Amino acid sequence: MYKSAPLPFVGQKRMFVKEFIKVLSQFPADTVFVDLFGGSGLLSHIAKRTKPESTVVYNDFDNYRCRLQHIPQTNRLIADLRDIVADKVPRNKPITGELRKRIFARIEQEERVVGYVDFITLSSSIMFSMKYKLSVPEMRKETLYNSIRKSDYPTCPDYLDGLEITSCDYKELFNQHKDTPSVVFLVDPPYLSTEVGTYNMYWKMADYLDVLNVLAGHSFVYFTSNKSSILELCEWLGRNRSLGNPFENAVKVEFNAHMNYNASYTDMMLFKKEAV
Template structure:
C-alpha cells in the first residue's frame, strides 16, 4: 500500500482494550527525538493492538518501513465498519424510546439479541465494538453466547463511526505472528526500532486473540526483546517491573532461591467466580 501522509489519528478509530490514546503525544515527542538523534531505518510494532502506535510512527517516519503486528486482526474490524455501522443503526432504531446509559428493558433486549444473531449467522460481528455500545463500561464479550448472558445497557453512539480504514492503515506492512518470531526476524537489522506494548501484568486478555491471562513469566519474557535493542516500551506501575529489574541489578549473584525447593499449592475460593492459589515452598540446605 502506497503511503500518502494524510490525517493523523490521536485515538484508534474503533474501541480496543488498552489502546495508547493517552500516550500519543508523548510517544510522538519521543519519536521526534529519536529522529533527530538516531538513524532509524525500520520500525517493528511487536504488539500492534489497535495500530495506533504504528500509525503514529508512520506519520513521523514516512520514509521508514513500519511493520504492524496485527495479531488481534484489528484491521478486519476496521474494514468491516460498514457492517458494524449498519448493525448499530438498526439497534439505534430498536432503542429509539429507551434512555441513554440505562439498563435495556427485556423486550428491547430480546429484539437486539435477535438482530445480532442474524448478523452473526451472516458471517461477521465486531463484538468488541458492540460491547462498548451495549455493556457496562470496560466490559467485553467476544461471541453471541457470551452476549446472551449479559445485562445490556444503552451506550450506543448517536452516529456512525466515521473514518477511512485504508487511510488509517496507509503505508503499514501488516503481519500476524507471535511477537517472538517477529523479533527474531528483525533483531539484527541495522537501525531497527522496536515498539513494545505488551498486555500489562495480570491483564485479562479476553478481547485479544491470544485469549490467555498475561502472567509474570510472559511479561518477563519480553525483557529479552529489550536487551541490546532500540525500543520504546510501555508498562504500568502495577507491574513494579522497573523496580524489580533495579533490584536484580543490585543483587546480581542471588540466582533463583527457589531452585530445587518443594512446591505445595492450595486453591482458595472467594466466591463462585473468584479465587486464588496459596503457595508454600520449602527447601532444607543444611
C-alpha cells in the same frame, strides 16, 4: 494523522500520542520501527505519519484490519440497535425485557446471515464502559446499557497506509529484525494483572516477563502499568541476571487512566535510545 484508533480497542495508547511523538522525534528519519504487539495499529500509524521516510512493521496479531474492513457492516448493525431502543430507553440506562431480547435476536441474525460480528465495537455500545465480550452467550450474562453510538464510525481506508503488515508471534518478528541496524522496537504487550480477554492469546506470568528479553541492547518504546507484579518480576530477574535492568537510564512518562467510576491505574511509557 489519527490521534486515536478508529474502532474501540483495549489498551490503545491515545493518551500517550503527544509524548510518543516527542519520543519519535529523537530518532532518524529513516528509522525502522517494529511494532511487536500492534494492537489497534495506532502506534504504527503515528510512527509512519510522523516519520514518513521510516519503515514501520505493524504486527496485526489481533486482526484489527478485519474489523476495519467491516466498518460499514458494523455501522448498519449498530444503527438497527439504535432504532430498537430509540425513545424507549434513556441514555446509559439498562436495556431490559423485550428490548433486550430483540437486541440479541438482531445480533444473532447478523452472525447467522452475514457470518461476522465485531463484538468489541458492539460491546462499547451496549455494555458498561470498558466491558467487552466476544460472543452472544458471554453478553447474555451481562446487563446491557443504552450507550449506543449516535453516529456511524467513519470508514478509514488510509489508516494503515504505508505500513508493512504481518501477523505472527512477537518472538518470531523480533528474531527477524533484532539485527536490523538502528531498529526501534515498539513494545506494548497486554498488561500484567489486567483483563486480556479480548486478545488472541493466553499469557502466563513467564510470558509477560519473557518480553523483557527483547529490550536488552535495543532502542525501544515500552508500555506497562503500575498493576504489574513487582515481586515476581524481581524473582524472574534474579534467575536471569545477565539481562540486568533494561530500564536503566530510561525516561518514564506516566498517565493516570480511569477505566470506570471506581477503577483506575497508572499507565507508563518508557523509552531508551541506544548509542549507535
